[in-house]
Amino acid sequence: MTLWVPSWLFVFSVTTVDLKWKPADLQNLAPRTHPPFVSFNSEVKTDVSKIEEFLEEVLRPPKYLKLSPKHPESNTAGMDIFAKFSAFIKN
Template identity: 85%
Template sequence: KPADLQNLAPGTHPPFITFNGEVKTDVNKIEEFLEDVLSPPKYSKLSARHPESNTAGMDIFAKFSAYIKNSKPDANE
């Protein structure tokens, strides 16, 4: 970790954000902060346009995990 980051937020791991000297380390607080500060109409929304985009990769990840963990390669179909 670069020295600048160690001095900025000691003991924390990314992601974190700073704004006006305040450091936010909680992912949910960062999201809320970004939605409040970077809100429309000046900036577009941070959320996906299509709600189904939020879960698009879940089934792919589950299938891939099962494929990797499977001890019987012929059963992967």
């Protein structure tokens, strides 16, 4: 999924983490959970649907009314590609 938001609208950081060796700050931020999660104003959201609702509520530009794909099949296509990519990486 592509998020069409101007970079000046908000500042974000993406951190890649090896889940076998979680840093202490990640453990403190979201204990007993695995990515994805979003931290915003010291509030952590770990549920994917809650993350999507949050993004649509807070970061929605007027031009793009929904962050979800236009066609529902796009979700399953993305999941299929991710599953195949994950299997490729593991082997």
